[in-house]
Amino acid sequence: xxxxxxxxxxxxxxxxxxxxxxxxxxxxxxxxxxxxxxxxxxxxxxxxxxxxxxxxxxxxxxxxxxxxxxxxxxxxxxxxxxxxxxxxxxxxxxxxxxxxxxxxxxxxxxxxxxxxxx
Amino acid sequence: xxxxxxxxxxxxxxxxxxxxxxxxxxxxxxxxxxxxxxxxxxxxxxxxxxxxxxxxxxxxxxxxxxxxxxxxxxxxxxxxxxxxxxxxxxxxxxxxxxxxxxxxxxxxxxxxxxxxxxxxxxxxxxxxxxxxxxxxxxxxxxxxxxxxxxxxxxxxxxxxxxxxxxxxxxxxxxxxxxxxxxxxxxxxxxxxxxxxxxxxxxxxxxxxxxxxxxxxxxxxxxxxxxxxxxxxxxxxxxxxxxxxxxxxxxxxxxxxxxxxxxxxxxxxxxxxxxxxxxxxxxxxxxxxxxxxxxxxxxxxxxxxxxxxxxxxxxxxxxxxxxxxxxxxxxxxxxxxxxxxxxxxxxxxxxxxxxxxxxxxxxxxxxxxxxxxxxxxxxxxxxxxxxxxxxxxxxxxxxxxxxxxxxxxxxxxxxxxxxxxxxxxxxxxxxxxxxxxxxxxxxxxxxxxxxxxxxxxxxxxxxxxxxxxxxxxxxxxxxxxxxxxxxxxxxxxxxxxxx
Numbered sequence: 001x002x003x004x005x006x007x008x009x010x011x012x013x014x015x016x017x018x019x020x021x022x023x024x025x026x027x028x029x030x031x032x033x034x035x036x037x038x039x040x041x042x043x044x045x046x047x048x049x050x051x052x053x054x055x056x057x058x059x060x061x062x063x064x065x066x067x068x069x070x071x072x073x074x075x076x077x078x079x080x081x082x083x084x085x086x087x088x089x090x091x092x093x094x095x096x097x098x099x100x101x102x103x104x105x106x107x108x109x110x111x112x113x114x115x116x117x118x
Numbered sequence: 119x120x121x122x123x124x125x126x127x128x129x130x131x132x133x134x135x136x137x138x139x140x141x142x143x144x145x146x147x148x149x150x151x152x153x154x155x156x157x158x159x160x161x162x163x164x165x166x167x168x169x170x171x172x173x174x175x176x177x178x179x180x181x182x183x184x185x186x187x188x189x190x191x192x193x194x195x196x197x198x199x200x201x202x203x204x205x206x207x208x209x210x211x212x213x214x215x216x217x218x219x220x221x222x223x224x225x226x227x228x229x230x231x232x233x234x235x236x237x238x239x240x241x242x243x244x245x246x247x248x249x250x251x252x253x254x255x256x257x258x259x260x261x262x263x264x265x266x267x268x269x270x271x272x273x274x275x276x277x278x279x280x281x282x283x284x285x286x287x288x289x290x291x292x293x294x295x296x297x298x299x300x301x302x303x304x305x306x307x308x309x310x311x312x313x314x315x316x317x318x319x320x321x322x323x324x325x326x327x328x329x330x331x332x333x334x335x336x337x338x339x340x341x342x343x344x345x346x347x348x349x350x351x352x353x354x355x356x357x358x359x360x361x362x363x364x365x366x367x368x369x370x371x372x373x374x375x376x377x378x379x380x381x382x383x384x385x386x387x388x389x390x391x392x393x394x395x396x397x398x399x400x401x402x403x404x405x406x407x408x409x410x411x412x413x414x415x416x417x418x419x420x421x422x423x424x425x426x427x428x429x430x431x432x433x434x435x436x437x438x439x440x441x442x443x444x445x446x447x448x449x450x451x452x453x454x455x456x457x458x459x460x461x462x463x464x465x466x467x468x469x470x471x472x473x474x475x476x477x478x479x480x481x482x483x484x485x486x487x488x489x490x491x492x493x494x495x496x497x498x499x500x501x502x503x504x505x506x507x508x509x510x511x512x513x514x515x516x517x518x519x520x521x522x523x524x525x526x527x528x529x530x531x532x533x534x535x536x537x538x539x540x541x542x543x544x545x546x547x548x549x550x551x552x553x554x555x556x557x558x559x560x561x562x563x564x565x566x567x568x569x570x571x572x573x574x575x576x577x578x579x580x581x582x583x584x585x586x587x588x589x590x591x592x593x594x595x596x597x598x599x600x601x602x603x604x605x606x607x608x609x610x611x612x613x614x615x616x
Contacts, residue, residue: 032220053210054216056218092210103192115191
């Protein structure tokens, strides 16, 4: 079973995304900000990270940069999500594999996850 | 160390960037202050706070918007997107949105204060909005802990110079500890008046600054939030001294100027009272046809569109359209929808100031009265409004419609208002011999004599013309003129006192 880390400061967003991914047969770890996300990465192998861009304490761009700089986590593909446009996100961090503009349909999420993990 | 005789530096202000709000706050929030913005759901707190953030970012500031509610800010941004102030390019560089709901759930107030402190520092924010204070209060183990949280937040805000807005629904106790601790409390309301509703703001407290007390209306449109400081508060004293002069202003009809012994006294207000169709607007168009570069004119009307007014004037031989083209006259039409009384007044005053209007024709008083949700305000409102118009040097004519087409005027429209007007002119229909005649009479003129006779007037292709005194009859004010009994008996009629 593949494991996906979902990091988002919005509880509702985490619940919706995690439930949809679990329904698709994935194991989901969740965290409410970048700092918790980094902690979660230590709990076992993660195959994909779905990360929100704007979060308190450590934001999505900072989390992404830390992951890409880490010898163990640097190969984990990242799907970045944000309510702001991709060009704004790309200015801060461009090491992600796919981008999802919020709000998005669950089908778009699932399609993107399957494409990135293929 | 500050010496005892050194002046204490005044507290710097943070502009709200919102039209009218800084006027109410006498310049804006005080930097580093903590303010509660409260109101029931739908009162406008979120839109207002977001617009303040976007305006702040547009002016080079940095803001952080932190929600403690379970709702998603993705949705919030979607709702804000159609509004004129929304500018995605400032997110996240100058305006940062995060949710601290999870942190509050997991780590309580201690975790929350840590996030707020880090966001102020990390985002270099000089404006912080915390949406959902009630969630923080509910998660507090005791009132004492909640007070401690507010106190710590104040300390961080003060040392960092970050102004904090705490948004909360009206669920907090009316007077609670946080109200006494914070620097200001602003209450937003959305009140229902029969079928219509009106939004308003009351500043309950604003430490370290004067402010306009009482209730102030505001409106939310796609353009954003716009406040209309209550006329009685903002114009309690006229913005400039009233300049008295003996100058008379022509109304544009020679016969009426003669009745007024030269015209209307400059910078006074005149009530033009009469029924529908008598010629009030026609007289106003004459008044405006005399506008010039030196005496700019303004028609502030509720009933007829500018195009119709220009056509009407042309049929009367008056070149109001050309005066509009030359910039001597402006026609401002206020469609009769659910207008806000103070909004109308500010629009009027702004238009008068913008063009230094000297000839103002307001058609008519009814448009203002229908917008008043509190009738008890009307007299005081008009007193302050007309004082300001006088101070601005505008000679103003208000039309005031009476319900009776003919017959005695049973009720002067809004008698409290007519008492405030220096000059009163009546227009009326009078039947004589199965013909409806138009009559004009001057009832009072400030510091001036006038012709007291009732005179007939006519509306022709060449405009309004005044005829002779309506003499030799009686019962004119009943609406039906008749020969005096003495004349019927063969006695010559009395000579009228003109």
